[in-house]
Amino acid sequence: YASPDGRKTFYYNTQTKQTSPYDTHIDSLAFSPAENKLAYHYQETGGGINNISLADPNGANAATVINTRLQEARISWITQNEIALSTAPSGLAPNLLWVLNVGTQKLSTILTDIYGLTTLWSPDGERFLFSQTSQKGKDLSLSVADKKGASIKKLDVAALPEKCVFAKDQKSVVCAAPTSMPGIVWPDDYYKGLYVAQEQLWRVNLVSGKKEMLYEFPSAEFDAANLLLSPQEDILVFLNKKDGFLYSVKIK
Numbered sequence: 001y002a003s004p005d006g007r008k009t010f011y012y013n014t015q016t017k018q019t020s021p022y023d024t025h026i027d028s029l030a031f032s033p034a035e036n037k038l039a040y041h042y043q044e045t046g047g048g049i050n051n052i053s054l055a056d057p058n059g060a061n062a063a064t065v066i067n068t069r070l071q072e073a074r075i076s077w078i079t080q081n082e083i084a085l086s087t088a089p090s091g092l093a094p095n096l097l098w099v100l101n102v103g104t105q106k107l108s109t110i111l112t113d114i115y116g117l118t119t120l121w122s123p124d125g126e127r128f129l130f131s132q133t134s135q136k137g138k139d140l141s142l143s144v145a146d147k148k149g150a151s152i153k154k155l156d157v158a159a160l161p162e163k164c165v166f167a168k169d170q171k172s173v174v175c176a177a178p179t180s181m182p183g184i185v186w187p188d189d190y191y192k193g194l195y196v197a198q199e200q201l202w203r204v205n206l207v208s209g210k211k212e213m214l215y216e217f218p219s220a221e222f223d224a225a226n227l228l229l230s231p232q233e234d235i236l237v238f239l240n241k242k243d244g245f246l247y248s249v250k251i252k
Contacts, residue, residue: 011058020058025049027072031057033123034080039065039102041073041085052085054102065102074118078125078147084110091116091137091186097130099147110149116140116186120161122170127206129161129173137185142175144206156211157202160187165227165236172205174214174236174251176224196220201236201251214251222247 009029011020022029022040029040038057043050050069055062072088078099085107086097095117097110111117116133125147132141142159145152157177164175178197189195199222201215214236217224223241230237234252239245 013058022059026059028075030075030077030083032077032080033125039075039077039083041068041070041075043071043073052083052100066100066105066107076119076121078121078128082125084119084121084128086117086119089116089118089187089191091133091188092135097149108148110147111145118161118187120164120166122166124170127170129155129164131160131187133186137188138183140181140186144173153206153209155204155206156209157204159202160190163225163227165229167203167229167233168231171207172203174201174203174227174229176201176227176238179216195223198222199224201249203251215249 009022025042025044026040027043029038031038036057038055040053042053051064051067053062053064074086076084078084081101081103083100083102085100087095089095094113094115096112097117097119099108099110114132115135116131116137119128119130121128127144127146129142129144132143133139140158141154142157143152143154157175158181159175159177164173166173176199179200182195182197184194198220199217200213202211202213204211221242224238225241226239228237234250235248236251237246237248240247
């Protein structure tokens with residue numbers, strides 16, 4: 001499928017070395033953390049088929065879970081039987097977040113009327129980070145909540161969830177945040193490539209709220225995303241969206 005920025009996504013089987021293109025009507029997908037399955041949002045233009053489906057990793061043997069009217073939904077597979085769904089993120093419109101039980105087809109509302117909403121779920125699916133802005137896409141903030149959308153705690157770092165990663169114990173996160181907030185509409189302008197800022201890496205304790213700066217990038221030529229921590233959590237690997245290359249930083 002093709003993402004909003006024009007990138008096409010394929011499935012590559014490392015055992016058979018075969019590549020399979022995904023259907024062009026798929027606009028978001030996520031892999032199961034527990035089994036060899038794929039969930040995706042399928043949407044035909046002109047008011048045609050619009051559903052959340054499950055399939056094999058290559059897109060074969062698809063089965064519809066629910067029909068929907070969502071436009072450009074975002075999907076995260078958070079536990080074996082639960083998928084998180086959210087509306088297309090924008091700081092200029094209210095966004096919503098649901099959790100879908102794929103077994104019972106029950107759809108539970110988690111958050112409503114959140115401007116600038118994007119999310120990052122913990123590996124165990126028990127909590128998530130979410131961003132929020134003003135109704136003009138300004139004043140970006142980052143919060144953590146439990147899986148029901150309760151026990152919300154605002155964190156003392158302004159970052160998008162996709163610029164964070166959960167630590168192994170899931171009690172802290174490491175995030176890339178700008179040293180000074182650029183005057184853009186979050187997250188709209190960020191996705192348009194209009195974000196320019198020097199960044200710092202912060203570790204934030206989700207329980208105490210205490211934060212610690214781990215690293216400061218030397219220039220604004222870095223936009224860290226898709227963060228990964230090494231098993232010892234002493235090295236951070238990230239994709240620099242400025243040039244498309246992978247980098248690593250020693251943080252201990």
